[in-house]
Amino acid sequence: MSPVTDRVGPRHNPTAGAALPVNLRDLRDEAWRRLDPAHRDYFTGGAGDERTLRANETAFDAYRLLPRVLRGGGERDLRTPLLGGTLSMPVLVSPTAFHRLAHPDGEVGCARAVAGADTVLVLSMAATTPVEAVAAAMDAADRPGRLWFQLYPQPDLGFTESLVRRVEAAGCRALVVTVDSPVLGRRERDLRNGFLDLPPGLGCENMRDPETGRIRDIVLDADLDWPRIDWLRGVTRLPVVLKGILHPADARLAVAHGVDAVWVSNHGGRQLDGAATAVDALPSVVDAVGDRVPVLLDGGIRRGTDVLTALALGATAVGVGRPVLWGLAARGEPGVRQVLDLLRADLGQAMTLAGAVRPADLGPDLLNRMPR
Ligand SMILES: Cc1cc2nc3c(=O)[nH]c(=O)nc-3n(C[C@H](O)[C@H](O)[C@H](O)COP(=O)(O)O)c2cc1C
Numbered sequence: 001m002s003p004v005t006d007r008v009g010p011r012h013n014p015t016a017g018a019a020l021p022v023n024l025r026d027l028r029d030e031a032w033r034r035l036d037p038a039h040r041d042y043f044t045g046g047a048g049d050e051r052t053l054r055a056n057e058t059a060f061d062a063y064r065l066l067p068r069v070l071r072g073g074g075e076r077d078l079r080t081p082l083l084g085g086t087l088s089m090p091v092l093v094s095p096t097a098f099h100r101l102a103h104p105d106g107e108v109g110c111a112r113a114v115a116g117a118d119t120v121l122v123l124s125m126a127a128t129t130p131v132e133a134v135a136a137a138m139d140a141a142d143r144p145g146r147l148w149f150q151l152y153p154q155p156d157l158g159f160t161e162s163l164v165r166r167v168e169a170a171g172c173r174a175l176v177v178t179v180d181s182p183v184l185g186r187r188e189r190d191l192r193n194g195f196l197d198l199p200p201g202l203g204c205e206n207m208r209d210p211e212t213g214r215i216r217d218i219v220l221d222a223d224l225d226w227p228r229i230d231w232l233r234g235v236t237r238l239p240v241v242l243k244g245i246l247h248p249a250d251a252r253l254a255v256a257h258g259v260d261a262v263w264v265s266n267h268g269g270r271q272l273d274g275a276a277t278a279v280d281a282l283p284s285v286v287d288a289v290g291d292r293v294p295v296l297l298d299g300g301i302r303r304g305t306d307v308l309t310a311l312a313l314g315a316t317a318v319g320v321g322r323p324v325l326w327g328l329a330a331r332g333e334p335g336v337r338q339v340l341d342l343l344r345a346d347l348g349q350a351m352t353l354a355g356a357v358r359p360a361d362l363g364p365d366l367l368n369r370m371p372r
């Protein structure tokens with residue numbers, strides 16, 4: 001029997017007394033031990049000197065919290081309404097490529113874990129599993145609305161439209177269009193390792209040409225522009241989210257072009273090295289967008305307090321990229337479940353300590369920004 005007890009502690013500390021992991025970095029270390037070094041570098045690395053990659057995490061250090069006290073409130077309520085659904089917490093899974101390279105459980109294992117946590121998986125266009133199989137895993141877990149699809153619009157509009165139809169038919173509930181990748185960032189680890197291709201047996205299954213059955217290469221299109229976003233909105237009724245916005249002028253344009261949410265992201269530091277960190281770019285994007293559409297954020301979220309900070313700065317929800325890959329590479333589906341459980345517990349505990357019952361209670365008054 002513990003000499004110390006509290007009314008919320010055990011529920012917020014599901015790993016107490018258990019073996020590792022107690023935080024996400026424990027799973028990262030385990031994943032790194034298991035992965036082939038070239039694959040570890042692909043999953044871990046960023047562009048150029050990895051300045052933005054490092055800064056995404058350290059930017060959260062600039063914030064200190066100003067907790068409120070004597071507010072009571074009992075049980076925390078982390079539920080978060082977003083694009084027509086309600087997530088069990090303000091944390092979703094960012095799109096990341098090649099899950100079956102990390103672990104045989106792949107995207108299906110990830111989907112099962114996400115369904116169990118009752119949040120959203122954004123399936124990468126570079127997934128190694130067909131969208132229909134991932135959707136079936138969500139359906140089997142009775143969470144059909146929890147799958148979104150990430151799209152790099154292809155210059156071949158016919159193929160793009162056929163993929164959108166496929167994704168709609170599978171039951172995805174939103175299209176996340178990645179707009180920070182007119183070309184691939186210069187990932188020097190991959191260049192050194194010569195990491196170019198997936199091993200035999202793995203491929204980007206959602207790139208299968210409907211006519212030939214052949215897997216097409218993903219084209220990152222430097223001609224992508226606002227008229228193409230208008231075109232995309234015209235060919236689907238799914239909500240369209242733009243991922244990779246950092247500049248407030250682009251956030252304003254996104255709203256003017258009728259998008260349904262704006263996702264502040266620098267692609268986890270993998271595209272433009274030296275780009276602003278997500279958390280630094282967030283306040284001016286929130287200001288530009290106002291209440292018109294939700295603002296999401298990813299990049300460097302590793303702790304409940306990081307989630308709390310992003311929400312206090314005006315994000316509706318945050319995404320996690322690498323931590324999910326760590327969980328998957330370390331332990332497959334249960335590892336992803338652990339990542340999401342750890343973040344939920346950490347966020348609940350941080351909110352309790354900060355005097356907030358629900359995400360709507362979080363505002364900039366709870367933050368003290370340190371000079372850097
Ligand atoms: C290995 C890896 C693969 C990624 N693949 C994609 C992708 O296919 N599409 C996309 O929009 N973003 C992709 N991203 C970026 C993530 O969606 C996300 O923006 C980023 O990982 C967030 O930062 P974090 O890893 O610090 O959480 C990828 C990131 C990583 C690390």
Ligand SMILES: CCCCCCC(=O)C(=O)O
Pocket residue numbers: 096097126184218219220267270
């Ligand atoms: C040629 C396009 C491959 C994209 C792979 C996934 C991705 O976005 C990444 O960051 O890696």
